[in-house]
Amino acid sequence: MVIRDSQDRYAEGWSEADYVGGHPVLDFINTVADTGKTRLSDKIGNWDAVRKWACGAGLLSKGELAAFMQDPSLDDDGELARLHRFREQAYEAMLGLADRADSGSQSVIRLEPSIRDAMGRGVFSGEGRRFRWQPDACSPRRWLDAIALRVEEFLRSEDVVRLRQCNRCTWFFVDRGRGAGRRWCDMRTCGNRAKAEAFRCR
Numbered sequence: 708m709v710i711r712d713s714q715d716r717y718a719e720g721w722s723e724a725d726y727v728g729g730h731p732v733l734d735f736i737n738t739v740a741d742t743g744k745t746r747l748s749d750k751i752g753n754w755d756a757v758r759k760w761a762c763g764a765g766l767l768s769k770g771e772l773a774a775f776m777q778d779p780s781l782d783d784d785g786e787l788a789r790l791h792r793f794r795e796q797a798y799e800a801m802l803g804l805a806d807r808a809d810s811g812s813q814s815v816i817r818l819e820p821s822i823r824d825a826m827g828r829g830v831f832s833g834e835g836r837r838f839r840w841q842p843d844a845c846s847p848r849r850w851l852d853a854i855a856l857r858v859e860e861f862l863r864s865e866d867v868v869r870l871r872q873c874n875r876c877t878w879f880f881v882d883r884g885r886g887a888g889r890r891w892c893d894m895r896t897c898g899n900r901a902k903a904e905a906f907r908c909r
């Protein structure tokens with residue numbers, strides 16, 4: 708049953724292991740496959756990959772996701788490049804915040820124009836008593852806006868103080884555990900690789 712659930716939720720090419728950040732924005736920044744501190748192996752090199760990633764990411768509500776999928780012609784190469792640039796900008800900002808010696812404020816401020824633009828195009832609306840900014844699904848900038856609005860939400864949340872970067876790769880996660888703290892994005896990947904290396908060094 709669990710397998711069927713994950714098949715329903717995660718589109719081809721993506722699995723549970725791609726969504727370990729604890730927030731859609733961190734999972735978005737984590738769309739690189741590098742196992743070290745480089746960010747060269749991109750996993751969202753085309754729109755098909757972005758759309759499939761979004762199916763499991765919780766970035767958009769079901770209704771929003773359906774609206775985004777309706778007119779794929781809005782998503783062109785220019786917007787994809789913009790999305791990549793914003794991902795790396797958000798990466799720099801999170802890096803500053805995760806390294807507690809640096810407040811990260813300068814790199815966070817660089818995200819402001821994109822957040823402001825996204826709010827300008829978006830709608831502030833609520834479901835029940837939960838209010839949030841929703842991107843305009845008819846704008847060519849909708850994917851960037853969706854990410855930028857969630858970045859804004861993340862930066863104002865309590866999760867920021869629990870933001871950590873994996874000791875091995877460039878992935879981020881929210882450390883919600885107690886005690887010594889989580890060191891790896893995922894025990895199944897980086898954690899095991901690090902353990903194996905430590906064993907070889909002995």
Ligand SMILES: [Zn+2]
Nearest residue numbers: 873876892897
């Ligand atoms: Zn890692």
